[in-house]
Amino acid sequence: MNGTPNAPPLADVLRLAAFAWMRLRTGTSLDRALDVALQTASAPVHPRLAAAAKDVAYNAVRHLALIDAVIARLSARSPDAAVGALVAVALGQLIVSRRADYAVVDQAVHAAKQDVSTRAASGFVNALLRRWLRQHDDLLPDLERDEVVRLNMPRWWIDRIRAAHPQCAEAIFDLQRAPPPLVLRVNRRRSTVAEYLERLARAGIEASRVGGYAVRLRIPRPVAAIPGFGDGDVSVQDAGAQLAAEWLDVRGGMRVLDACAAPGGKTAQLAELGDIELDAVEIDAQRATRIESNLARTSAREHARIRVIVGDVGTPQSFAPAAGYDRILFDAPCTASGIVRRHPDIPWLRRPADVAQLATLQARLADALWPLLAPAGRLLYVVCSIFPEEGERQAERFARRWADARPVPLPASGTQASVQLLPGEVAQTYGGGLPTVHDGFFFALFEKS
Ligand SMILES: C[S@@+](CC[C@H](N)C(=O)[O-])C[C@H]1O[C@@H](n2cnc3c(N)ncnc32)[C@H](O)[C@@H]1O
Secondary structure, three states, X not given: OOXXXXXXXXXXXXXXXXXXXXXXXXXOOHHHHHHHHHHOOOOOOOHHHHHHHHHHHHHHHOOHHHHHHHXXXXXXXXXXXXXXXXXXXXXXXXXXXXXXXXXXXXXXXXXXHHOOOOHHHHHHHHHHHHHHHHHHHHHHHHHOOOHHHHHOOOHHHHXXXXXXXXXXXXXXXXXXXXXXXXXXXXXXXXXXXXXHHHHHHHOOOOEEEOOOOEEEEOOOOOHHHOOOOOOOOXXXXXXXXXXXXXHOOOOOOOEEEEEOOOOOHHHHHHHHHOOOEEEEEEOXXXXXXXXXXXXXXXXXXXXXXXXXXXXXXXXXXXXXXXXOEEEEXXXXXXXXOOOOOOOOOHHHHOXXXXXXXXXXXXXXXXXXXXXXXXXXXXXXXEEOOOOOOOOHHHHHHHHHHOOOEXXXXXXXXOOOOEEEEOOEEOOOOOOOXXXXXXXXXXXXEEEEO
């Protein structure tokens, strides 16, 4: 029934995924919704069940617009939230056909019968899923005529990307619907990239270099099965994201501020770059705990003096800043429009007004951070966004507001002091410069003159 031995019952997987889907539809991010599903489950959830539910929920979100359209077309009235969620995650499984259709329908009906909120609708669940199986060959081309369904993004999101990047919009859409690559950052304090690639080869794992310290596994696998991950020899980090700490030009003895630090991917990376004094500030106390676990796994405190501080970089007195930082990494809160392939829920969680609101927040935080920089110090502004309001325009306005902010050319970009990296993958071997596989980011570097 469940494909592989020891696989959790599919009905349990569907129920957990449906719970997360329901929360997502009321505005909670999918990762957070999955965490809540695990925390509020009546009994401890086995890691295999949690992983399977995550997979099923993510798969459904990758087809969210199609699923909504199918339910609207095949049911006379919209189902209750709990019933709709169960149908949605089951439809997601039928759409990708990775499991036997009969097993998905059978287990979805079984799941419906197990819960008081869905029990009365088990017949409806059965009927709707079977209708989809009978009609999908006709229905699919018809529903996919709607671009929102085909691209799985809200109309306003599609329009904004087309307006901002008319030449590359279709390539961005294609890439953002594809499953994300698994990219690692090799801890340079532990080994070279070549040594780590050899280690992978010895373990029979195919991989290639896609950036300075970035290695892509040909087939993604759980972190527990990645050689050296538990010991901090490598970390999971997109090759574009790796550029931020690299481009900050951190050297031993410097005082560095990692502003907006959780979950700490770049904090740990900064500690790999030099024996520095590092303040990592994060406003969200719960997320800040993840910085500590990243630092512990990579033994970052062996080299760097690190303070992890729960505080608001917009009000620096809240975190007792050092007297003049040599470097500030400002990885600002943003729409995250550059990392949709990793977080397919993002376009469905944002509202059009969020772009301007986040741009205002970014400007306010940047203005609060700039005075904390020592003379000749550098601030790198980073967002994982491809919207110009958060990127190029933000950097231009910042330079206009601060007469002592001198734009500095970024490494690997000739004379440009800012780079908009669009999500991309090129089929060439990495030969230095920009990574060959990366998500979407904007970077701008300023020096205090
Ligand atoms: C893009 S994420 C940072 C990712 C992180 N630098 C990394 O590489 O793992 C932005 C973070 O900024 C935090 N944040 C938002 N507003 C903040 C503020 N005013 N002060 C400090 N942190 C803030 C968010 O909670 C979020 O964790």
